[in-house]
Amino acid sequence: MVLALDLSPLWISLKIASLATVITFFLGIIAARLLLDYQGKIKGIIDGILITPLVLPPTVIGFLLLLILGKNSPTGQLLNKLGINLIFSWQAAVITATIVAFPLMYRTSLGAFEQIEPNLLRAARTLGASEWRVFWQVMLPLSYRGIVAATILSFARALGEFGATLMLAGNIPGQTQTLPIAIFSAVEAGDMQQAFIWVSITLFISLSVIFIVNLSLQAKGNIQFKKPSIREVKTQPSLTGLSVNIEKYLPNFALKINLQANREALGILGASGSGKSMTLNCLAGLAKPEGGQIILNGRVLFDAEKGINLSSSERCIGFVFQNYALFPHLTVRENIAFGLQKFSQPEQHKRVELKIAQMQLQGLENRYPEQLSGGQQQRVALARALAIEPEALLLDEPLSSLDTQLRSQIEKQLRETLANYTGITLLVSHNLEEIYRVCQNILVISQGEVLCYGDKRDIFTNPGSYEIARLTGCKNFSAIKIVSSACVEAIDWGCLLTISQPIPNAVAYIGIRAHHLVFAELASFKAVNSFPCWLAQMSETPHRMTLYLKLNSPSSHINDYHLQVELFKENWYLLQSFPLPWHICLDPNRLVMLDDV
Numbered sequence: 001m002v003l004a005l006d007l008s009p010l011w012i013s014l015k016i017a018s019l020a021t022v023i024t025f026f027l028g029i030i031a032a033r034l035l036l037d038y039q040g041k042i043k044g045i046i047d048g049i050l051i052t053p054l055v056l057p058p059t060v061i062g063f064l065l066l067l068i069l070g071k072n073s074p075t076g077q078l079l080n081k082l083g084i085n086l087i088f089s090w091q092a093a094v095i096t097a098t099i100v101a102f103p104l105m106y107r108t109s110l111g112a113f114e115q116i117e118p119n120l121l122r123a124a125r126t127l128g129a130s131e132w133r134v135f136w137q138v139m140l141p142l143s144y145r146g147i148v149a150a151t152i153l154s155f156a157r158a159l160g161e162f163g164a165t166l167m168l169a170g171n172i173p174g175q176t177q178t179l180p181i182a183i184f185s186a187v188e189a190g191d192m193q194q195a196f197i198w199v200s201i202t203l204f205i206s207l208s209v210i211f212i213v214n215l216s217l218q219a220k221g222n223i224q225f226k227k228p229s230i231r232e233v234k235t236q237p238s239l240t241g242l243s244v245n246i247e248k249y250l251p252n253f254a255l256k257i258n259l260q261a262n263r264e265a266l267g268i269l270g271a272s273g274s275g276k277s278m279t280l281n282c283l284a285g286l287a288k289p290e291g292g293q294i295i296l297n298g299r300v301l302f303d304a305e306k307g308i309n310l311s312s313s314e315r316c317i318g319f320v321f322q323n324y325a326l327f328p329h330l331t332v333r334e335n336i337a338f339g340l341q342k343f344s345q346p347e348q349h350k351r352v353e354l355k356i357a358q359m360q361l362q363g364l365e366n367r368y369p370e371q372l373s374g375g376q377q378q379r380v381a382l383a384r385a386l387a388i389e390p391e392a393l394l395l396d397e398p399l400s401s402l403d404t405q406l407r408s409q410i411e412k413q414l415r416e417t418l419a420n421y422t423g424i425t426l427l428v429s430h431n432l433e434e435i436y437r438v439c440q441n442i443l444v445i446s447q448g449e450v451l452c453y454g455d456k457r458d459i460f461t462n463p464g465s466y467e468i469a470r471l472t473g474c475k476n477f478s479a480i481k482i483v484s485s486a487c488v489e490a491i492d493w494g495c496l497l498t499i500s501q502p503i504p505n506a507v508a509y510i511g512i513r514a515h516h517l518v519f520a521e522l523a524s525f526k527a528v529n530s531f532p533c534w535l536a537q538m539s540e541t542p543h544r545m546t547l548y549l550k551l552n553s554p555s556s557h558i559n560d561y562h563l564q565v566e567l568f569k570e571n572w573y574l575l576q577s578f579p580l581p582w583h584i585c586l587d588p589n590r591l592v593m594l595d596d597v
Helices: 008-037 043-050 058-069 074-081 090-114 118-126 131-159 163-169 179-188 192-219 276-284 332-340 345-358 374-387 404-419 432-438 456-461 466-471 569-575
Strands: 242-249 254-261 266-269 291-296 299-303 317-320 392-396 424-429 441-446 449-455 476-484 487-490 495-498 509-512 530-540 544-551 563-568 582-585 592-594
Touching: 008 043, 008 090, 008 131, 008 179, 008 192, 043 090, 058 074, 058 090, 058 163, 090 131, 090 163, 118 131, 118 276, 118 317, 163 179, 179 192, 242 276, 254 276, 254 441, 254 449, 266 276, 266 432, 276 317, 276 392, 276 424, 317 374, 332 345, 332 374, 345 374, 374 404, 404 432, 424 432, 432 456, 441 456, 441 466, 449 456, 449 466, 466 476, 466 509, 466 592, 544 569, 544 582, 563 569
Parallel strands: 266 424, 266 441, 317 392, 392 424
Antiparallel strands: 242 254, 242 291, 291 299, 441 449, 476 487, 476 509, 487 495, 509 592, 530 544, 530 582, 544 563
């Protein structure tokens, strides 16, 4: 006679594991999202507490829950007064399953969130997206595989929970006897056949869930999320300019920026780590200064004294990131339209088509970023930033990842685009020639300090200080000693130089740009400050030569030189026909007097 198998442990386990997974799903994602942005000192402590159930033995968890929820505990006594008894109930089994499964959901989701490129989230905010929309339309689509994996792990963990459940919910057939407890009871009673049946059912459920979900993930390329409606916003005021006076403390220095920008493009030039990108992040609301003000077209975006700090989504500032930060799960068309949610569908379509035409992206509308070349990605990023009609456009090294030929083409298109843009443009770059060609005005910063700000021609002609001259591409410097009102000794070059301009009292160096040096052999005149020179070494590009020269005597080794000279190859081929020594001319009108700051 074959006895009917009591399937109640199966249904109880499925009910408890499913309910615990649903609870864990929401709690785990919320905790992961909150901790992702939290940078407080106790972040490690909070994370440790949240994953504690993952490392503690289940019996310890069960014992702690008994202390907290038991009838003699304050919580248990309060629940008893309310007529609620959790101990030895199926609800207690749900609690234990939720607690032991939570760390897997939380930690796996957090890992998935941390894998998202931060600039993608920043880009979404600068395009006007609220934090909810950033989460719903960027974070979830880009991390859903990790979240699905976390859900599977959580369900499996909840399904297999034993020790804590046994201590808190007991082993009550038909009420709290889950599959793991049923297996334990069968083995304890010596019924190995029944235990084997329960083990087989448990394995079948777990493997089936994993197989079905993996099959589903492979079939779906992307998950589409419904776009939330966004209310219309008021028209922005007319353009009047950007005023910035901020201070932000960084690990190695304090960033202090004071500038005024208008219709003419402003280039921010400086060495790596000088604070260029952080300046743009502060303007866009991606970083918060410690002090100062940011005012755009009469709107106060930030005021430390008044406690004003508009979010990125409220600033109406377009941002093109160095890596473009295109949303990988969206097509070209969807990327450009991302910031246009406040407009009607016909208006969105009109604006997107206009930008596609302006950026010559026809035929690429339905491609994903990974299917585009670097130049195409750059054009999509620029189109996306301009589609929202921002009052200011921030460009952070927009051409740095392109090859030389493509860089020249995209730079040309960038100049043409900015010529028709009526807003304020700030371009950050360490490429001197790029900034000079694109921008009319230049801001030079070093270690967070503004060294100079003004018309590019004025700055290049008269940099004023050694550091400004260096950052703007001057390669030849020498400490000086004043000989007379019209003559100085260039100590590092070992020569006397006639000066055509007044010598400031604070002058410490003299400099001359490499392309301002002239060879007497190639000139039709005999210039002053002419010295014999010998070639120490040289380097070449497809069109130019850089010569390293020593004055007055031959060079003893390749690093024994005084000056760098840049000239076109046509002149180099001609110069080679003359025997050494050549004669180099340091034009008094090209020499610049420099302070030591």
